[in-house]
Amino acid sequence: xxxxxxxxxxxxxxxxxxxxxxxxxxxxxxxxxxxxxxxxxxxxxxxxxxxxxxxxxxxxxxxxxxxxxxxxxxxxxxxxxxxxxxxxxxxxxxxxxxxxxxxxxxxx
Amino acid sequence: xxxxxxxxxxxxxxxxxxxxxxxxxxxxxxxxxxxxxxxxxxxxxxxxxxxxxxxxxxxxxxxxxxxxxxxxxxxxxxxxxxxxxxxxxxxxxxxxxxxxxxxxxxxxxxxxxxxxx
Numbered sequence: 001x002x003x004x005x006x007x008x009x010x011x012x013x014x015x016x017x018x019x020x021x022x023x024x025x026x027x028x029x030x031x032x033x034x035x036x037x038x039x040x041x042x043x044x045x046x047x048x049x050x051x052x053x054x055x056x057x058x059x060x061x062x063x064x065x066x067x068x069x070x071x072x073x074x075x076x077x078x079x080x081x082x083x084x085x086x087x088x089x090x091x092x093x094x095x096x097x098x099x100x101x102x103x104x105x106x107x108x
Numbered sequence: 109x110x111x112x113x114x115x116x117x118x119x120x121x122x123x124x125x126x127x128x129x130x131x132x133x134x135x136x137x138x139x140x141x142x143x144x145x146x147x148x149x150x151x152x153x154x155x156x157x158x159x160x161x162x163x164x165x166x167x168x169x170x171x172x173x174x175x176x177x178x179x180x181x182x183x184x185x186x187x188x189x190x191x192x193x194x195x196x197x198x199x200x201x202x203x204x205x206x207x208x209x210x211x212x213x214x215x216x217x218x219x220x221x222x223x224x225x
Binding site: 044 | 141150164198212213214218219
């Protein structure tokens with residue numbers, strides 16, 4: 001079983017729509033959860049982190065954490081073509097684990 | 109310089125060559141990491157240094173040898189690599205309150221694209 005699982009996509013949404021990215025993790029002791037964005041040929045950049053159950057909002061981005069279900073998600077409202085990238089979920093427990101990423105394409 | 113820098117950005121080497129990758133962080137962090145990113149695979153953690161001591165070595169082949177002379181610099185020495193070692197090598201840093209080596213957000217450098225012929 002992979003430590004962190006993401007749907008690899010690709011996920012396509014029209015401009016202005018809500019993009020929903022999902023991530024599940026296996027270690028119940030995981031404490032910190034991160035979403036990174038990686039443009040093609042570039043390094044990952046942190047866009048959100050969440051430590052507590054519930055929602056955390058930052059601009060157009062909302063991270064949602066449900067520790068009981070071992071599930072973390074990222075919602076992107078009013079999606080823009082510039083949001084087209086691969087989104088990596090990362091979880092810390094005994095180690096820092098990354099998922100394989102979900103490729104998002106926002107269609108103008 | 110700001111953030112995390114890596115040199116070189118691109119490297120092509122033969123299987124018998126010896127080369128080194130360099131990483132420098134300008135964030136005052138106390139932990140540094142080497143990752144390997146291959147196509148269609150998750151980021152693979154290779155080495156972690158916390159307070160200049162290696163705290164993680166994820167069964168990485170001995171042809172990869174890390175060095176951390178101080179909290180701002182990290183090297184990855186390469187020798188007798190294989191074609192399957194071709195990948196993007198990413199350096200990251202973070203500030204860990206306990207010096208344990210993980211838990212807080214990591215900041216990545218731009219990476220070195222390595223091709224082994």
